[in-house]
Amino acid sequence: MKRGALLALLVGCAVAQGALAQFPGLGDIGSAISKVKKTADDTAKVAKGASGLSLEEEIAIGDAVAIDIVVRYGGVWRDAAATRRVNLIGRVLARYATRQDLEWRFGLLDSMAINAFSAPGGRVFITRGLYELLPNDDELAGVLAHEIMHIDQRHAISNIAHDEFLGGVAGLVADNSATFAQFEQVVGGVTNEILVSGYNPDTEYEADAGGRELANVSAYAPGGLRAALIQVDSLSQQHEEVFSTHPPIASRLERLPADPAP
Amino acid sequence: MLLPSRTLVQLTKPVRFPVLYALIALACAIAAPPGYAEFSKGDKVWSKHLETALLAEPSPLAASGAVVGFAEKLTIKEIRGAWLRVKADDVAGWVFSGNVATDKPKLAPAAGFTTLDASQTNTVAAARPLTPAAEQYAQNLGAGDAQADIDWLDAESAALTQLDLTSYMSENRKGEYRE
Numbered sequence: 001m002k003r004g005a006l007l008a009l010l011v012g013c014a015v016a017q018g019a020l021a022q023f024p025g026l027g028d029i030g031s032a033i034s035k036v037k038k039t040a041d042d043t044a045k046v047a048k049g050a051s052g053l054s055l056e057e058e059i060a061i062g063d064a065v066a067i068d069i070v071v072r073y074g075g076v077w078r079d080a081a082a083t084r085r086v087n088l089i090g091r092v093l094a095r096y097a098t099r100q101d102l103e104w105r106f107g108l109l110d111s112m113a114i115n116a117f118s119a120p121g122g123r124v125f126i127t128r129g130l131y132e133l134l135p136n137d138d139e140l141a142g143v144l145a146h147e148i149m150h151i152d153q154r155h156a157i158s159n160i161a162h163d164e165f166l167g168g169v170a171g172l173v174a175d176n177s178a179t180f181a182q183f184e185q186v187v188g189g190v191t192n193e194i195l196v197s198g199y200n201p202d203t204e205y206e207a208d209a210g211g212r213e214l215a216n217v218s219a220y221a222p223g224g225l226r227a228a229l230i231q232v233d234s235l236s237q238q239h240e241e242v243f244s245t246h247p248p249i250a251s252r253l254e255r256l257p258a259d260p261a262p
Numbered sequence: 263m264l265l266p267s268r269t270l271v272q273l274t275k276p277v278r279f280p281v282l283y284a285l286i287a288l289a290c291a292i293a294a295p296p297g298y299a300e301f302s303k304g305d306k307v308w309s310k311h312l313e314t315a316l317l318a319e320p321s322p323l324a325a326s327g328a329v330v331g332f333a334e335k336l337t338i339k340e341i342r343g344a345w346l347r348v349k350a351d352d353v354a355g356w357v358f359s360g361n362v363a364t365d366k367p368k369l370a371p372a373a374g375f376t377t378l379d380a381s382q383t384n385t386v387a388a389a390r391p392l393t394p395a396a397e398q399y400a401q402n403l404g405a406g407d408a409q410a411d412i413d414w415l416d417a418e419s420a421a422l423t424q425l426d427l428t429s430y431m432s433e434n435r436k437g438e439y440r441e
Contacts, residue, residue, distance in 0.1 A: 055369055056393075059393055060393040060395040060396060063392045063393045063395070063396030063399075063412075064393075064395065064396040064399040064400075066396070066412055067392075067396060067399055067400045067403065067405050067408050067409065067412065068403075070405075070408040070411050070412060071403065071405050071408045075407060075408065075411050076408075076411035076412065076414060076415050078411070078414055080418060083415065083418045083419075084418065084422065087418070087419050087422050088422065088426070088427065088430045091422065091427050092427065092430070092431055092436050092437060095360070095427075095437060096360040096361075096437065098310075098363060098367075099369075100310045100311055100367065100369075100371035101367075101369035101370060101371055103390055105415060105416060105419040106419065107412075107415040107419075137434075180398065180399075180402070183395060183399070184399065184402070187399060217360050217437075218360070218436055218437050219435060219436045219437055219439075219440035220436070
Protein backbone atom coordinates (compact mmCIF):
# COMPACT_ATOMS: atom_id res chain seq x y z
CA MET A 1 0.00 0.00 0.00
CA LYS A 2 2.73 2.40 0.95
CA ARG A 3 4.64 1.71 -2.26
CA GLY A 4 1.46 2.23 -4.24
CA ALA A 5 0.80 5.55 -2.59
CA LEU A 6 4.37 6.65 -3.12
CA LEU A 7 4.21 5.68 -6.77
CA ALA A 8 0.96 7.57 -7.20
CA LEU A 9 2.45 10.66 -5.60
CA LEU A 10 5.56 10.50 -7.74
CA VAL A 11 3.57 10.01 -10.92
CA GLY A 12 1.23 12.83 -9.98
CA CYS A 13 4.00 15.24 -9.25
CA ALA A 14 5.86 14.26 -12.43
CA VAL A 15 2.70 14.76 -14.49
CA ALA A 16 2.15 18.13 -12.87
CA GLN A 17 5.72 19.17 -13.52
CA GLY A 18 5.40 18.21 -17.16
CA ALA A 19 2.05 19.86 -17.60
CA LEU A 20 3.11 23.09 -15.96
CA ALA A 21 6.29 23.16 -17.99
CA GLN A 22 4.12 23.59 -21.04
CA PHE A 23 2.47 26.64 -19.53
CA PRO A 24 5.25 28.87 -18.41
CA GLY A 25 2.77 31.55 -17.52
CA LEU A 26 1.36 29.30 -14.86
CA GLY A 27 4.13 27.08 -13.64
CA ASP A 28 6.69 29.66 -12.74
CA ILE A 29 4.55 32.51 -11.50
CA GLY A 30 5.59 32.07 -7.90
CA SER A 31 9.17 31.55 -8.86
CA ALA A 32 9.07 34.61 -11.05
CA ILE A 33 7.64 36.70 -8.26
CA SER A 34 10.27 35.53 -5.83
CA LYS A 35 13.10 35.98 -8.28
CA VAL A 36 12.15 39.41 -9.44
CA LYS A 37 11.74 40.62 -5.90
CA LYS A 38 14.87 39.03 -4.59
CA THR A 39 17.03 40.30 -7.43
CA ALA A 40 15.59 43.78 -7.41
CA ASP A 41 15.54 44.03 -3.64
CA ASP A 42 19.13 42.94 -3.30
CA THR A 43 20.37 45.13 -6.09
CA ALA A 44 18.37 48.09 -4.90
CA LYS A 45 19.77 47.73 -1.42
CA VAL A 46 23.32 47.68 -2.66
CA ALA A 47 22.77 50.54 -5.10
CA LYS A 48 20.95 52.67 -2.59
CA GLY A 49 23.60 52.09 -0.02
CA ALA A 50 26.33 52.83 -2.51
CA SER A 51 24.86 55.92 -4.08
CA GLY A 52 23.38 57.52 -1.02
CA LEU A 53 21.16 59.59 -3.29
CA SER A 54 17.89 60.59 -1.73
CA LEU A 55 14.67 59.98 -3.62
CA GLU A 56 14.36 63.72 -4.14
CA GLU A 57 17.80 63.87 -5.71
CA GLU A 58 17.12 60.86 -7.90
CA ILE A 59 13.90 62.42 -9.17
CA ALA A 60 15.57 65.77 -9.83
CA ILE A 61 18.27 64.07 -11.90
CA GLY A 62 15.71 61.86 -13.64
CA ASP A 63 13.47 64.80 -14.57
CA ALA A 64 16.41 66.62 -16.13
CA VAL A 65 17.49 63.49 -17.97
CA ALA A 66 13.92 63.19 -19.27
CA ILE A 67 14.23 66.71 -20.69
CA ASP A 68 17.38 65.60 -22.53
CA ILE A 69 15.68 62.48 -23.86
CA VAL A 70 12.69 64.44 -25.14
CA VAL A 71 14.92 67.07 -26.75
CA ARG A 72 17.08 64.53 -28.54
CA TYR A 73 14.26 62.29 -29.71
CA GLY A 74 11.91 64.69 -31.43
CA GLY A 75 9.68 65.66 -28.55
CA VAL A 76 6.78 63.75 -27.07
CA TRP A 77 4.34 62.13 -29.49
CA ARG A 78 1.10 63.59 -28.17
CA ASP A 79 -1.21 60.72 -29.07
CA ALA A 80 -3.61 60.37 -26.15
CA ALA A 81 -4.79 56.84 -26.97
CA ALA A 82 -1.29 55.45 -27.44
CA THR A 83 -0.09 57.26 -24.31
CA ARG A 84 -2.96 55.77 -22.35
CA ARG A 85 -2.08 52.30 -23.60
CA VAL A 86 1.57 52.51 -22.59
CA ASN A 87 0.58 53.92 -19.21
CA LEU A 88 -1.94 51.18 -18.56
CA ILE A 89 0.49 48.40 -19.42
CA GLY A 90 3.38 50.17 -17.75
CA ARG A 91 1.47 50.81 -14.56
CA VAL A 92 0.38 47.17 -14.31
CA LEU A 93 4.03 46.13 -14.53
CA ALA A 94 5.19 48.84 -12.14
CA ARG A 95 2.60 47.72 -9.61
CA TYR A 96 4.71 44.62 -8.99
CA ALA A 97 8.10 46.28 -9.19
CA THR A 98 10.08 46.46 -6.01
CA ARG A 99 10.13 50.23 -5.89
CA GLN A 100 6.76 51.60 -4.97
CA ASP A 101 8.20 54.93 -3.88
CA LEU A 102 8.10 56.19 -7.46
CA GLU A 103 5.35 57.71 -9.57
CA TRP A 104 5.82 55.70 -12.73
CA ARG A 105 5.09 57.53 -15.98
CA PHE A 106 5.28 56.22 -19.51
CA GLY A 107 5.51 58.24 -22.68
CA LEU A 108 6.11 58.06 -26.41
CA LEU A 109 8.84 59.91 -28.27
CA ASP A 110 8.08 61.33 -31.70
CA SER A 111 10.93 59.53 -33.38
CA MET A 112 11.00 56.65 -35.85
CA ALA A 113 14.19 55.33 -34.30
CA ILE A 114 13.63 51.98 -32.62
CA ASN A 115 14.57 52.31 -28.99
CA ALA A 116 13.32 52.73 -25.44
CA PHE A 117 14.80 54.56 -22.47
CA SER A 118 14.30 55.01 -18.79
CA ALA A 119 15.21 58.00 -16.68
CA PRO A 120 15.86 57.67 -12.95
CA GLY A 121 12.87 58.44 -10.79
CA GLY A 122 10.27 56.49 -12.78
CA ARG A 123 10.02 57.94 -16.30
CA VAL A 124 10.00 55.45 -19.16
CA PHE A 125 10.02 56.39 -22.84
CA ILE A 126 9.51 54.35 -25.97
CA THR A 127 9.98 55.72 -29.46
CA ARG A 128 7.07 55.89 -31.86
CA GLY A 129 9.04 53.67 -34.23
CA LEU A 130 9.25 50.87 -31.69
CA TYR A 131 5.72 51.40 -30.42
CA GLU A 132 4.24 51.02 -33.89
CA LEU A 133 6.19 47.83 -34.34
CA LEU A 134 4.54 46.28 -31.28
CA PRO A 135 0.75 46.14 -31.56
CA ASN A 136 0.81 43.09 -29.29
CA ASP A 137 0.44 44.01 -25.60
CA ASP A 138 2.71 41.19 -24.44
CA GLU A 139 5.53 42.41 -26.65
CA LEU A 140 5.08 45.99 -25.56
CA ALA A 141 4.98 44.84 -21.94
CA GLY A 142 8.26 42.98 -22.44
CA VAL A 143 9.98 46.16 -23.63
CA LEU A 144 8.48 48.32 -20.88
CA ALA A 145 9.36 45.76 -18.21
CA HIS A 146 12.99 45.82 -19.35
CA GLU A 147 13.07 49.60 -18.91
CA ILE A 148 11.31 49.42 -15.55
CA MET A 149 14.02 47.08 -14.31
CA HIS A 150 16.70 49.66 -15.11
CA ILE A 151 14.94 52.09 -12.77
CA ASP A 152 13.95 49.47 -10.20
CA GLN A 153 17.57 48.42 -9.89
CA ARG A 154 18.92 51.98 -10.03
CA HIS A 155 21.23 51.19 -12.93
CA ALA A 156 21.63 54.80 -14.09
CA ILE A 157 22.39 56.30 -10.72
CA SER A 158 24.48 53.61 -9.11
CA ASN A 159 27.64 55.05 -10.62
CA ILE A 160 26.98 58.44 -9.08
CA ALA A 161 28.06 56.90 -5.80
CA HIS A 162 31.67 57.64 -6.40
CA ASP A 163 31.09 60.80 -8.32
CA GLU A 164 32.72 63.95 -7.05
CA PHE A 165 29.62 65.94 -7.94
CA LEU A 166 27.37 64.19 -5.48
CA GLY A 167 27.70 66.97 -2.94
CA GLY A 168 26.70 69.50 -5.55
CA VAL A 169 23.57 67.62 -6.49
CA ALA A 170 22.53 67.24 -2.89
CA GLY A 171 23.14 70.91 -2.25
CA LEU A 172 21.27 72.01 -5.31
CA VAL A 173 18.12 70.09 -4.53
CA ALA A 174 18.11 71.24 -0.96
CA ASP A 175 19.20 74.76 -1.69
CA ASN A 176 19.00 76.25 -5.16
CA SER A 177 21.85 78.62 -4.52
CA ALA A 178 24.44 75.90 -5.13
CA THR A 179 26.19 75.96 -8.44
CA PHE A 180 24.08 74.61 -11.24
CA ALA A 181 27.02 73.45 -13.30
CA GLN A 182 27.59 70.54 -10.98
CA PHE A 183 24.03 69.38 -11.37
CA GLU A 184 24.23 69.71 -15.14
CA GLN A 185 27.42 67.70 -15.19
CA VAL A 186 25.83 64.85 -13.27
CA VAL A 187 22.78 64.95 -15.53
CA GLY A 188 25.03 64.98 -18.58
CA GLY A 189 26.85 61.90 -17.37
CA VAL A 190 23.65 59.98 -16.77
CA THR A 191 22.17 61.12 -20.08
CA ASN A 192 25.31 60.07 -21.90
CA GLU A 193 25.16 56.62 -20.41
CA ILE A 194 21.49 56.22 -21.28
CA LEU A 195 21.49 57.76 -24.76
CA VAL A 196 24.99 57.38 -26.10
CA SER A 197 27.27 54.83 -24.50
CA GLY A 198 24.54 52.62 -23.12
CA TYR A 199 24.77 50.39 -20.07
CA ASN A 200 27.31 47.62 -20.03
CA PRO A 201 26.01 44.40 -21.61
CA ASP A 202 25.67 42.55 -18.31
CA THR A 203 23.39 45.29 -17.00
CA GLU A 204 21.23 44.95 -20.10
CA TYR A 205 21.06 41.18 -19.72
CA GLU A 206 20.00 41.66 -16.10
CA ALA A 207 17.25 44.00 -17.21
CA ASP A 208 16.17 41.46 -19.83
CA ALA A 209 15.97 38.67 -17.28
CA GLY A 210 14.32 40.81 -14.63
CA GLY A 211 11.91 42.30 -17.13
CA ARG A 212 10.86 38.87 -18.31
CA GLU A 213 10.14 37.88 -14.72
CA LEU A 214 8.26 41.09 -14.06
CA ALA A 215 6.11 40.58 -17.15
CA ASN A 216 5.40 37.03 -16.05
CA VAL A 217 4.36 38.12 -12.55
CA SER A 218 2.05 40.67 -14.11
CA ALA A 219 0.46 37.98 -16.33
CA TYR A 220 1.93 39.18 -19.59
CA ALA A 221 3.52 36.46 -21.68
CA PRO A 222 7.12 35.91 -20.56
CA GLY A 223 8.07 35.52 -24.21
CA GLY A 224 6.93 39.03 -25.05
CA LEU A 225 10.37 40.63 -24.88
CA ARG A 226 11.90 37.82 -26.88
CA ALA A 227 9.25 38.18 -29.58
CA ALA A 228 9.76 41.95 -29.64
CA LEU A 229 13.51 41.53 -30.02
CA ILE A 230 13.04 39.10 -32.88
CA GLN A 231 10.77 41.58 -34.62
CA VAL A 232 13.24 44.38 -34.12
CA ASP A 233 16.11 42.20 -35.31
CA SER A 234 14.34 41.55 -38.57
CA LEU A 235 14.40 45.29 -39.24
CA SER A 236 17.96 45.93 -38.21
CA GLN A 237 19.33 45.61 -41.74
CA GLN A 238 17.05 48.23 -43.16
CA HIS A 239 16.80 50.67 -40.28
CA GLU A 240 19.34 53.25 -39.25
CA GLU A 241 18.90 53.19 -35.53
CA VAL A 242 17.76 49.98 -33.91
CA PHE A 243 18.42 49.57 -30.18
CA SER A 244 21.68 51.41 -30.76
CA THR A 245 22.36 51.68 -27.04
CA HIS A 246 21.82 48.00 -26.33
CA PRO A 247 24.00 44.92 -26.86
CA PRO A 248 23.52 42.95 -30.11
CA ILE A 249 20.07 41.43 -30.24
CA ALA A 250 21.46 37.98 -31.00
CA SER A 251 23.41 37.95 -27.75
CA ARG A 252 20.32 39.06 -25.83
CA LEU A 253 18.21 36.34 -27.42
CA GLU A 254 20.85 33.76 -26.54
CA ARG A 255 20.42 34.60 -22.88
CA LEU A 256 16.65 34.66 -22.76
CA PRO A 257 14.71 31.42 -22.30
CA ALA A 258 13.14 30.11 -25.50
CA ASP A 259 9.64 31.11 -24.47
CA PRO A 260 6.97 30.72 -27.14
CA ALA A 261 5.90 33.86 -28.94
CA PRO A 262 2.74 35.33 -27.41
CA MET B 263 20.93 3.78 -15.77
CA LEU B 264 18.26 5.98 -14.24
CA LEU B 265 16.57 3.46 -12.03
CA PRO B 266 17.94 0.50 -10.02
CA SER B 267 17.02 -2.85 -11.50
CA ARG B 268 14.88 -3.79 -8.51
CA THR B 269 12.64 -0.85 -9.24
CA LEU B 270 12.37 -1.84 -12.86
CA VAL B 271 11.23 -5.28 -11.84
CA GLN B 272 8.59 -3.82 -9.60
CA LEU B 273 7.32 -1.62 -12.35
CA THR B 274 6.72 -4.62 -14.57
CA LYS B 275 4.10 -5.88 -12.12
CA PRO B 276 0.52 -4.74 -12.61
CA VAL B 277 0.21 -1.52 -10.71
CA ARG B 278 -2.95 -0.83 -8.77
CA PHE B 279 -3.79 2.83 -8.95
CA PRO B 280 -6.66 3.42 -6.59
CA VAL B 281 -8.69 6.53 -7.04
CA LEU B 282 -7.66 7.67 -3.59
CA TYR B 283 -3.98 7.63 -4.54
CA ALA B 284 -4.72 9.47 -7.74
CA LEU B 285 -6.50 12.14 -5.75
CA ILE B 286 -3.59 12.36 -3.34
CA ALA B 287 -1.23 12.74 -6.28
CA LEU B 288 -3.40 15.46 -7.78
CA ALA B 289 -3.52 17.28 -4.48
CA CYS B 290 0.24 17.04 -4.29
CA ALA B 291 0.55 18.49 -7.77
CA ILE B 292 -1.80 21.39 -7.03
CA ALA B 293 -0.40 22.16 -3.64
CA ALA B 294 3.23 22.20 -4.62
CA PRO B 295 3.77 23.05 -8.26
CA PRO B 296 7.35 23.80 -9.18
CA GLY B 297 8.34 27.38 -8.80
CA TYR B 298 6.26 28.15 -5.75
CA ALA B 299 8.80 26.77 -3.38
CA GLU B 300 10.66 30.02 -2.96
CA PHE B 301 7.96 31.28 -0.64
CA SER B 302 7.72 28.96 2.30
CA LYS B 303 5.30 28.70 5.14
CA GLY B 304 6.70 30.69 8.03
CA ASP B 305 8.62 33.15 5.83
CA LYS B 306 8.39 36.84 6.65
CA VAL B 307 7.36 39.27 3.92
CA TRP B 308 6.43 42.95 4.00
CA SER B 309 3.57 44.94 2.55
CA LYS B 310 4.87 47.42 0.02
CA HIS B 311 1.84 49.51 -0.90
CA LEU B 312 0.28 52.27 1.14
CA GLU B 313 -2.65 49.97 1.82
CA THR B 314 -2.85 46.25 1.18
CA ALA B 315 -6.09 44.38 1.72
CA LEU B 316 -5.94 41.00 3.41
CA LEU B 317 -8.68 39.10 1.65
CA ALA B 318 -11.01 36.42 2.86
CA GLU B 319 -10.17 34.18 -0.11
CA PRO B 320 -7.28 33.95 -2.58
CA SER B 321 -9.08 36.03 -5.15
CA PRO B 322 -8.99 39.73 -5.97
CA LEU B 323 -12.77 39.78 -5.75
CA ALA B 324 -12.91 38.33 -2.25
CA ALA B 325 -14.06 40.42 0.67
CA SER B 326 -11.41 42.40 2.45
CA GLY B 327 -11.03 41.28 6.02
CA ALA B 328 -8.44 43.83 7.01
CA VAL B 329 -6.08 46.37 5.58
CA VAL B 330 -2.44 46.69 6.49
CA GLY B 331 -0.33 49.76 5.92
CA PHE B 332 3.08 50.24 4.36
CA ALA B 333 6.01 48.02 5.39
CA GLU B 334 4.06 45.82 7.78
CA LYS B 335 5.69 42.51 8.60
CA LEU B 336 3.58 39.54 7.55
CA THR B 337 4.12 35.87 8.28
CA ILE B 338 3.17 33.35 5.60
CA LYS B 339 0.78 30.78 6.97
CA GLU B 340 -0.29 29.10 3.75
CA ILE B 341 0.57 29.21 0.06
CA ARG B 342 -1.90 28.59 -2.72
CA GLY B 343 -0.45 29.20 -6.16
CA ALA B 344 0.59 32.84 -6.38
CA TRP B 345 -1.45 33.71 -3.29
CA LEU B 346 -0.24 33.78 0.28
CA ARG B 347 -2.28 33.59 3.43
CA VAL B 348 -0.47 35.87 5.82
CA LYS B 349 -0.81 37.00 9.38
CA ALA B 350 0.07 40.40 10.75
CA ASP B 351 0.03 41.20 14.45
CA ASP B 352 -3.67 40.73 14.94
CA VAL B 353 -5.13 40.25 11.47
CA ALA B 354 -4.82 37.62 8.77
CA GLY B 355 -5.92 37.04 5.20
CA TRP B 356 -4.89 36.36 1.63
CA VAL B 357 -2.62 38.56 -0.44
CA PHE B 358 -1.29 38.21 -4.00
CA SER B 359 2.41 37.50 -3.71
CA GLY B 360 3.22 40.24 -6.19
CA ASN B 361 2.00 42.72 -3.59
CA VAL B 362 4.56 41.91 -0.93
CA ALA B 363 8.31 42.37 -0.71
CA THR B 364 10.83 39.88 0.56
CA ASP B 365 12.76 42.64 2.30
CA LYS B 366 11.35 45.48 4.31
CA PRO B 367 10.83 48.45 1.98
CA LYS B 368 12.37 51.65 3.21
CA LEU B 369 10.75 54.33 1.10
CA ALA B 370 7.00 54.76 1.30
CA PRO B 371 4.97 54.63 -1.91
CA ALA B 372 4.01 57.81 -3.66
CA ALA B 373 0.56 58.66 -2.33
CA GLY B 374 -2.32 58.00 -4.65
CA PHE B 375 -0.45 55.79 -7.08
CA THR B 376 -0.09 52.44 -5.45
CA THR B 377 -2.98 52.12 -3.08
CA LEU B 378 -4.77 48.84 -3.61
CA ASP B 379 -8.18 47.59 -2.61
CA ALA B 380 -11.27 49.14 -1.20
CA SER B 381 -10.00 52.65 -1.03
CA GLN B 382 -9.41 52.73 -4.76
CA THR B 383 -10.53 56.00 -6.05
CA ASN B 384 -11.67 57.46 -9.33
CA THR B 385 -10.26 60.80 -8.39
CA VAL B 386 -7.65 62.09 -10.78
CA ALA B 387 -4.38 62.43 -8.93
CA ALA B 388 -2.56 65.70 -9.18
CA ALA B 389 0.46 65.30 -11.38
CA ARG B 390 3.77 65.88 -9.70
CA PRO B 391 5.33 68.64 -11.74
CA LEU B 392 8.92 68.65 -12.91
CA THR B 393 11.25 69.44 -10.07
CA PRO B 394 12.51 73.04 -9.86
CA ALA B 395 16.01 71.83 -10.70
CA ALA B 396 14.75 70.16 -13.88
CA GLU B 397 12.72 73.23 -14.82
CA GLN B 398 15.81 75.34 -14.47
CA TYR B 399 17.76 72.77 -16.46
CA ALA B 400 15.19 73.00 -19.27
CA GLN B 401 15.32 76.77 -19.13
CA ASN B 402 19.12 76.83 -19.37
CA LEU B 403 18.93 74.40 -22.27
CA GLY B 404 16.30 76.47 -24.04
CA ALA B 405 14.09 73.42 -23.95
CA GLY B 406 10.74 75.00 -23.21
CA ASP B 407 9.02 72.74 -25.75
CA ALA B 408 10.40 69.64 -24.08
CA GLN B 409 9.23 70.91 -20.73
CA ALA B 410 5.75 71.52 -22.14
CA ASP B 411 5.79 68.01 -23.64
CA ILE B 412 6.61 66.46 -20.29
CA ASP B 413 3.93 68.54 -18.60
CA TRP B 414 1.43 67.17 -21.14
CA LEU B 415 2.68 63.65 -20.55
CA ASP B 416 2.39 64.01 -16.79
CA ALA B 417 -1.17 65.27 -17.11
CA GLU B 418 -2.10 62.31 -19.34
CA SER B 419 -0.50 59.90 -16.92
CA ALA B 420 -2.22 61.46 -13.93
CA ALA B 421 -5.57 61.28 -15.70
CA LEU B 422 -5.36 57.52 -15.47
CA THR B 423 -7.11 56.68 -12.23
CA GLN B 424 -6.65 53.74 -9.94
CA LEU B 425 -10.09 52.59 -10.99
CA ASP B 426 -9.05 52.70 -14.66
CA LEU B 427 -6.09 50.54 -13.84
CA THR B 428 -8.07 48.05 -11.80
CA SER B 429 -10.73 47.79 -14.51
CA TYR B 430 -8.07 47.17 -17.13
CA MET B 431 -6.45 44.49 -15.00
CA SER B 432 -9.75 42.81 -14.31
CA GLU B 433 -10.88 42.84 -17.94
CA ASN B 434 -7.52 41.66 -19.23
CA ARG B 435 -6.78 39.22 -16.41
CA LYS B 436 -3.55 40.81 -15.30
CA GLY B 437 -1.65 40.48 -12.04
CA GLU B 438 -3.83 39.10 -9.28
CA TYR B 439 -6.75 39.03 -11.70
CA ARG B 440 -5.09 36.34 -13.79
CA GLU B 441 -7.13 33.20 -14.37
